[in-house]
Amino acid sequence: MKKIFLLGAFAFFGAVNAQSGFKLGANVGLPVGDAGDTSSVTAGVDLSYLWPAAADFNVGISSGYNIWIGKDYDIPGYGTIKGTNVNMVPLAAHGQYRFTPEFSLGVDLGYAFLFVDGDSDGGFYYAPKAAYHFGPSEVNLSYRGISKDGASVGSVNLGYAYSF
Numbered sequence: 001m002k003k004i005f006l007l008g009a010f011a012f013f014g015a016v017n018a019q020s021g022f023k024l025g026a027n028v029g030l031p032v033g034d035a036g037d038t039s040s041v042t043a044g045v046d047l048s049y050l051w052p053a054a055a056d057f058n059v060g061i062s063s064g065y066n067i068w069i070g071k072d073y074d075i076p077g078y079g080t081i082k083g084t085n086v087n088m089v090p091l092a093a094h095g096q097y098r099f100t101p102e103f104s105l106g107v108d109l110g111y112a113f114l115f116v117d118g119d120s121d122g123g124f125y126y127a128p129k130a131a132y133h134f135g136p137s138e139v140n141l142s143y144r145g146i147s148k149d150g151a152s153v154g155s156v157n158l159g160y161a162y163s164f
Contacts, residue, residue: 021060023048025161029144031068035153038083040071042144042155048094062094062108066144068155087115088146090125104131104138112146123148136163 025046031039044066050058070083092110099105105128112125123146131140138161145154 021050021058021163023050023161023163025064025138025140025159027066027140027142027157027159029142029155029157031153031155033152033154035068035155037073038070039068039086039155040083042066042068042157044088046159046161048161050094050096056098058094058096060094062092062110063090065089068153084117089113089115090127090144092125092127096129096131098133102133104133105129106131114146121148122146123152131161137161138163 023046025048027042027044027046029042030036031042044064046062046064048060048062050060053059066088068086068088070085072080072082074080090108090110090112092108094106094108096104096106107129108125108127110125111122113120113122125144125146127142127144129140129142131138140159140161142157142159143154144157145152
């Protein structure tokens with residue numbers, strides 16, 4: 001049901017405004033904090049649709065898919081625990097401000113759906129991002145975090161996106 005809703009939202013917003021505002025990207029990252037103890041690396045794809053809201057400022061929606069690849073880790077007194085993969089699907093509002101034609105800062109704020117071994121959960125999703133643009137392409141550096149009940153996990157990511 002969640003996947004159908006997400007697909008429907010992208011189809012609706014794409015049909016409402018046919019401007020060229022789609023951005024498709026990929027990223028790899030390193031888990032930080034507690035996530036670094038249980039995951040070795042993250043990888044994912046991103047999809048955004050942006051509308052111009054003011055000069056040099058765009059707003060829109062973003063989503064994607066990320067996987068946090070689990071690694072084996074030791075718990076003192078219990079032994080080695082086999083790590084599991086965590087799958088994440090964020091649904092967020094996206095804002096981006098271009099300071100120059102080549103440099104922008106942005107942020108995604110929303111909810112991330114988490115899927116681990118058949119169970120699902122989620123939490124508040126935030127992803128600040130700095131990007132260098134060249135033509136329709138960009139290289140970006142971001143932090144992706146998920147927070148729930150006072151706990152949070154995060155990763156530092158390097159990504160590439162193409163706007164069309």
